[in-house]
Amino acid sequence: xxxxxxxxxxxxxxxxxxxxxxxxxxxxxxxxxxxxxxxxxxxxxxxxxxxxxxxxxxxxxxxxxxxxxxxxxxxxxxxxxxxxxxxxxxxxxxxxxxxxxxxxxxxxxxxxxxxxxxxxxxxxxxxxxxxxxxxxxxxxxxxxxxxxxxxxxxxxxxxxxxxxxxxxxxxxxxxxxxxxxxxxxxxxxxxxxxxxxxxxxxxxxxxxxxxxxxxxxxxxxxxxxxxxxxxxxxxxxxxxxxxxxxxxxxxxxxxxxxxx
Amino acid sequence: xxxxxxxxxxxxxxxxxxxxxxxxxxxxxxxxxxxxxxxxxxxxxxxxxxxxxxxxxxxxxxxxxxxxxxxxxxxxxxxxxxxxxxxxxxxxxxxxxxxxxxxxxxxxxxxxxxxxxxxxxxxxxxxxxxxxxxxxxxxxxxxxxxxxxxxxxxxxxxxxxxxxxxxxxxxxxxxxxxxxxxxxxxxxxxxxxxxxxxxxxxxxxxxxxxxxxxxxxxxxxxxxxxxxxxxxxxxxxxxxxxxxxxxxxxxxxxxxxxxxxxxxxxxxxxxxxxxxxxxxxxxxxxxxxxxxxxxxxxxxxxxxxxxxxxxxxxxxxxxxxxxxxxxx
Amino acid sequence: xxxxxxxxxxxxxxxxxxxxxxxxxxxxxxxxxxxxxxxxxxxxxxxxxxxxxxxxxxxxxxxxxxxxxxxxxxxxxxxxxxxxxxxxxxxxxxxxxxxxxxxxxxxxxxxxxxxxxxxxxxxxxxxxxxxxxxxxxxxxxxxxxxxxxxxxxxxxxxxxxxxxxxxxxxxxxxxxxxxxxxxxxxxxxxxxxxxxxxxxxxxxxxxxxxxxxxxxxxxxxxxxxxxxxxxxxxxxxxxxxxxxxxxxxxxxxxxxxxxxxxxxxxxxxxxxxxxxxxxxxxxxxxxxxxxxxx
Numbered sequence: 001x002x003x004x005x006x007x008x009x010x011x012x013x014x015x016x017x018x019x020x021x022x023x024x025x026x027x028x029x030x031x032x033x034x035x036x037x038x039x040x041x042x043x044x045x046x047x048x049x050x051x052x053x054x055x056x057x058x059x060x061x062x063x064x065x066x067x068x069x070x071x072x073x074x075x076x077x078x079x080x081x082x083x084x085x086x087x088x089x090x091x092x093x094x095x096x097x098x099x100x101x102x103x104x105x106x107x108x109x110x111x112x113x114x115x116x117x118x119x120x121x122x123x124x125x126x127x128x129x130x131x132x133x134x135x136x137x138x139x140x141x142x143x144x145x146x147x148x149x150x151x152x153x154x155x156x157x158x159x160x161x162x163x164x165x166x167x168x169x170x171x172x173x174x175x176x177x178x179x180x181x182x183x184x185x186x187x188x189x190x191x192x193x194x195x196x197x198x199x200x201x202x203x204x205x206x207x208x209x210x211x212x213x214x215x216x217x218x219x220x221x222x223x224x225x226x227x228x229x230x231x232x233x234x235x236x237x238x239x240x241x242x243x244x245x246x247x248x249x250x251x252x253x254x255x256x257x258x259x260x
Numbered sequence: 261x262x263x264x265x266x267x268x269x270x271x272x273x274x275x276x277x278x279x280x281x282x283x284x285x286x287x288x289x290x291x292x293x294x295x296x297x298x299x300x301x302x303x304x305x306x307x308x309x310x311x312x313x314x315x316x317x318x319x320x321x322x323x324x325x326x327x328x329x330x331x332x333x334x335x336x337x338x339x340x341x342x343x344x345x346x347x348x349x350x351x352x353x354x355x356x357x358x359x360x361x362x363x364x365x366x367x368x369x370x371x372x373x374x375x376x377x378x379x380x381x382x383x384x385x386x387x388x389x390x391x392x393x394x395x396x397x398x399x400x401x402x403x404x405x406x407x408x409x410x411x412x413x414x415x416x417x418x419x420x421x422x423x424x425x426x427x428x429x430x431x432x433x434x435x436x437x438x439x440x441x442x443x444x445x446x447x448x449x450x451x452x453x454x455x456x457x458x459x460x461x462x463x464x465x466x467x468x469x470x471x472x473x474x475x476x477x478x479x480x481x482x483x484x485x486x487x488x489x490x491x492x493x494x495x496x497x498x499x500x501x502x503x504x505x506x507x508x509x510x511x512x513x514x515x516x517x518x519x520x521x522x523x524x525x526x527x528x529x530x531x532x533x534x535x536x537x538x539x540x541x542x543x544x545x546x547x548x549x550x551x552x553x554x555x556x557x558x559x560x561x562x563x564x565x566x567x568x569x570x571x572x573x574x575x576x577x578x579x580x581x582x583x584x585x586x587x588x
Numbered sequence: 589x590x591x592x593x594x595x596x597x598x599x600x601x602x603x604x605x606x607x608x609x610x611x612x613x614x615x616x617x618x619x620x621x622x623x624x625x626x627x628x629x630x631x632x633x634x635x636x637x638x639x640x641x642x643x644x645x646x647x648x649x650x651x652x653x654x655x656x657x658x659x660x661x662x663x664x665x666x667x668x669x670x671x672x673x674x675x676x677x678x679x680x681x682x683x684x685x686x687x688x689x690x691x692x693x694x695x696x697x698x699x700x701x702x703x704x705x706x707x708x709x710x711x712x713x714x715x716x717x718x719x720x721x722x723x724x725x726x727x728x729x730x731x732x733x734x735x736x737x738x739x740x741x742x743x744x745x746x747x748x749x750x751x752x753x754x755x756x757x758x759x760x761x762x763x764x765x766x767x768x769x770x771x772x773x774x775x776x777x778x779x780x781x782x783x784x785x786x787x788x789x790x791x792x793x794x795x796x797x798x799x800x801x802x803x804x805x806x807x808x809x810x811x812x813x814x815x816x817x818x819x820x821x822x823x824x825x826x827x828x829x830x831x832x833x834x835x836x837x838x839x840x841x842x843x844x845x846x847x848x849x850x851x852x853x854x855x856x857x858x859x860x861x862x863x864x865x866x867x868x869x870x871x872x873x874x875x876x877x878x879x880x881x882x
Contacts, residue, residue: 056459080465092460094453105453109465111446115474118445119438125445132446172464321684368867374683375626375825379817380866383859386814390859394852504810508691515688547699554692558685559676 003033007176007207008053008084013062015048015231022048024231025062030176035198035208037218037239040228041251046211047089049228050180053209054086055079080109083175087165087182089211095154099145102153102164103136106171136171143167143197159190166197176207183214195221219243227251274523275437282429286422295421297537299493302428303486304529308513309432309439309522310482315511316520317443317451318475320370321378324385325510328358328480330392330502332487337405337497338398347411351488358484359477366476370469385507392499404498411492424493431489432526435482440522442478451475452520509536512554516561593725598843600723604732604801606839607739608634611794612816613823613831614746615787621763621826622783624683625674628690630791631813632697636663637792638804639701642710652713660792666697667788671781694810701806709803712796731800738797742790743832749786750828759783763826811855815842818862824872833874 008030015023023045030036038046051057053064055076064072066082074082085106094102111132113125140146143163148156156164162182169177179198183191191214199221202208212218218225219239227235227242229251235242242248289295307329314320335357336350345353369380392399399405411418411427418424442448453461454468461468491497509532517528535553539546612630619627640659645652670693674686718730750756761769762779770776794812795804802808815838823834838858846854865872 054463056462075467076459076462077465077467080463086463088460088463092457092463094456094460096456097449097452101449105449105461105464105466108446108450113446115442115447115478118447119442121441121445129445168464315684323687369863372866372870375620375624375687376821376866376870378684378687379626379821380863382814383818383862383866386859387856387863390853390856394856505695508688508695511684511688515685544703545699547695548703549699551692551694551696551699554695555673555689558689558692559673 003031003205005032006030007032007067009065009068010049010053011063011065013049013052013059013064015045015052015057016060021231023052023059023228026228026231026233027062028226028233028236030207030209032175032207033202033205034223035202035210035221037222037225038209038211038228039213039215039218039225040234043230044228045231046228047180048231050086050178050209050211054084054178080172080174084178085169085172085174085176086178087162087169087180089180089184091158091161091165093153093161093165093168095152097153098150099153099156099164100133100136100140100149102168103139103171104132106139106168107132107135109172139167139171142170159186162186162190163194163197170201174206176209177201178209178211180211181213182210183212183217191217275433278523278526279433282433283426286425292421295425297533299421299425299428301526301530301533302425302432303490303493304510304513304533305432305526306428306435306482306486306489307510308517308525308529309435310479310486311510312514312517312519312521312525312528313439313442313451313475313482314479315514316518317448317455318472319451319455320472320476321511322381322476322479322507323378323504323511324381324383324388324507325479325483326502326504326506327385327388328362328483329487329490329506329510330388330497330499331358331361332484333491333497333502334392334399334405334487335484336488336491337408340409341405341407342398347409347492351411351485351492354488354491355481355484358487359481362477362480363473366473366480370472370476382504382507385504389499389503392502399499402498404496406496408491408495408497410495418492428489428493431485435485436522436525439525443520443522447471447474455520508554512557516557590725594847595844596724597726598847599840600726600728600732602840602843603836604735604839605798605843606819606836607735608794608798608812608835609816609819609838610832610835611739611742611790612812613820613835614743614828615790615794616817616820617826617828617831618746618783618787618790620820622759623674623780625686625690626683626817627670627674627784627787628687628813628817629670629694629697630787630816631809631811632694632701633663633667633788633791633809634795634798634812634816635701635804635806635809636666636697636795638712638795638799638808639705639710639806640792641796641799642712642804643705645712652715656796659796660789663792664785664789667791668781668785670788671784674784675777675780694813698806698809705806707806709805709808711803712799714800715797729801731797735797735801738793742793743828746786746790746828755782815858818858821862822865822873824874827872827874830872830874834872837873 006029011027012025013023013027014021014025026049038049040046048057052059055074055078058073063070066084071082094105111128113128117125137146137149140149143166145160145164145167148160153161153164166179166182182194186194195217198208198210210218210222222239225237225239225242226233227248234247234251235245285298286295307325311322311325314322332354335354339345339350339353340347365384369377369384372380393402418427450461450466450471453466454471458468513528513532514525516531517524536550539549542549612634615630615633616627619625637659640662641655644650644658645655648655674689714731715734716730721728721730750760758769758774759779759782761774762776766776816835819834819838820831822838823830823832838861841861842854842857845857
């Protein structure tokens with residue numbers, strides 16, 4: 001991986017739900033080894049954008065390309081193969097599986113065992129199982145959850161569920177990681193822990209796209225920030241540039257005034 | 261629901277015990293009638309296993325599974341009586357034909373969700389049943405097909421109930437083993453993942469449509485084998501056993517045995533098979549009682565018999581008991 | 589008979605039976621709109637209506653119209669009871685358990701009917717005497733006219749109920765948004781019970797008007813119910829107009845297919861049509877709700 005190389009591009013991406021335009025011709029690029037934040041007031045279209053970049057939603061118009069290859073319209077499960085992994089705004093773990101099995105799910109595309117081999121429990125199946133569980137254990141160690149590997153995922157406290165979701169995403173060895181509000185509901189300490197981990201991921205050459213409301217976290221860790229408001233991109237730049245941008249200030253102040 | 265309770269150790273302990281009990285059972289049962297009932301429980305177990313993989317693990321419902329059972333039975337009946345193929349060849353072809361049928365109907369059907377999937381499979385089941393009745397050059401119509409040869413081992417023809425008992429339960433236990441292997445593998449995990457959160461499953465690269473169709477075909481294969489065993493046991497087929505009512509009974513076996521529970525398939529198959537045997541003594545009341553039991557079980561024990569009993573006796577606290585979300 | 593009059597004959601019989609499908613389909617849609625349950629006991633309401641009317645007529649010796657009214661009211665009550673059982677489980681159950689509950693209920697009803705009234709098909713007198721009418725070589729029995737008329741009346745009644753009465757509007761609100769309906773003070777559970785009662789009564793009417801043509805028997809409901817469902821899918825589940833169109837189209841297709849192609853596969857036609865619609869255009873010919881859940 002070459003840090004700084006463009007990995008993903010969004011060209012004039014638009015999403016409409018019925019009469020509502022959630023994302024209005026937004027363009028930006030994602031580079032490897034950079035943390036990019038996507039911020040904006042509630043309803044600005046951040047999650048919708050993320051869902052399009054991971055194939056959950058089909059853009060109404062516009063184009064998404066990965067390494068200059070057009071991937072618009074690909075099904076969601078193909079995006080892992082393109083090197084894109086993600087987490088969700090509301091934690092989407094496999095609650096009835098153990099912690100380690102959740103991470104093993106992240107390795108799904110790296111394994112080959114099909115229904116017939118597994119039905120017969122061939123030696124190759126057992127070999128592969130040992131391999132993926134060992135690999136999953138390493139990922140758990142990285143997020144400090146190794147000692148809870150055999151617990152059911154639903155039994156973890158909320159903060160650890162968030163970290164587990166990231167570990168699952170990282171298990172697919174992505175080139176780009178998308179985090180949808182990873183700090184939501186985390187304590188101060190957990191947020192600091194998260195920040196360090198995300199920066200570690202960035203330093204390993206992976207591009208990280210973060211959506212979050214925690215401005216301190218965003219401003220601390222991001223290399224670049226994209227600001228959305230009412231589905232439109234209103235600013236892009238370094239955290240400092242964005243903070244002083246008048247239209248960004250208006251957008252946020254407007255929201256606060258509206259909340260009164 | 262939580263497949264974790266079936267840890268490998270528990271499973272591999274259960275296997276020889278259940279196997280030994282089943283092997284010894286015929287020596288305890290002196291009445292051939294009970295052996296016959298056990299043969300049917302074995303056949304129904306195979307059916308329930310397949311449908312449970314589909315419903316309990318892949319979360320897809322089928323209200324037409326009797327069709328695959330029938331396709332299996334008629335396939336071997338036609339091959340062994342009209343083409344005079346050896347019975348074992350018929351028995352091998354039946355699951356393949358049923359699996360092929362499942363593939364062809366599953367491709368368009370599994371795109372549907374919820375009630376639409378349920379009703380599409382119901383419609384498919386009705387059409388197949390009508391074909392059995394009406395396409396008499398091949399199926400013999402309502403009078404059915406006679407003269408299906410028995411299975412044989414070397415020179416020994418398996419015409420005795422006790423012999424056939426071992427054949428059926430050999431297959432049933434083998435398929436329990438196979439099902440267990442699948443459930444506890446990459447494929448099984450993917451299925452459970454789809455069941456919990458389709459969106460998360462897709463995000464880790466699980467091709468949901470592919471797994472749905474694979475499991476549908478697999479359950480078709482199981483049903484086809486069960487149908488062929490039925491045909492070589494009774495040695496006569498007619499359309500009656502393969503109708504809508506039996507499809508419903510199969511679903512009830514799965515629900516009563518417990519969704520996503522491999523051993524529950526035996527429990528469910530036993531419970532419903534024995535129940536219909538008992539109810540036969542009530543003659544005209546049979547349907548009334550069956551209907552009432554169906555409603556009451558679904559209202560008061562939607563988690564299934566095994567699960568409800570376990571819950572009552574053990575009051576387990578680990579992992580919030582999640583309801584069987586069959587249809588998203 | 590030449591081919592045209594033959595075809596006309598098939599179409600006329602198709603409309604007659606199609607009208608019944610339409611009424612049943614409407615019942616499906618009423619309940620589906622209110623609670624998103626596919627009520628597979630719908631066909632048994634049809635049977636119960638017909639059998640009860642015959643029974644009351646014979647046992648009580650009342651005039652036909654009184655027997656018919658009693659039957660409709662009783663079946664409506666039975667429907668309400670089923671609705672009560674369904675809402676009891678509504679929040680806790682998956683759609684599958686709800687479907688099975690309605691199947692269990694249908695088996696139960698069928699068993700009770702068989703036990704009470706036996707396995708023989710029983711006649712219900714036609715609503716009016718008179719000779720068959722001849723239309724271009726095709727024959728139409730007077731009861732068919734009754735079926736057309738009463739069906740039209742029922743459909744009109746349902747339309748007025750939903751569009752013009754506050755009660756009907758409340759029920760529509762439940763269909764659109766249960767939570768919202770609750771917020772504005774509508775008793776959702778009561779609406780669900782009413783939806784079951786009304787669609788049961790509708791089913792009963794369907795059974796009663798068709799009984800003089802086909803006779804009434806304990807096992808007449810299952811097929812009629814399933815075909816009514818096919819009609820509802822054909823027209824678009826949840827759409828009132830679609831239910832009517834779906835019923836009529838299905839009835840005509842079935843009779844044309846049986847007459848011109850093969851009568852052996854008559855019963856398969858409805859299901860083949862349903863599968864084709866589900867595969868090609870799951871929202872039905874006339875809209876309604878989408879089947880793929882998106």
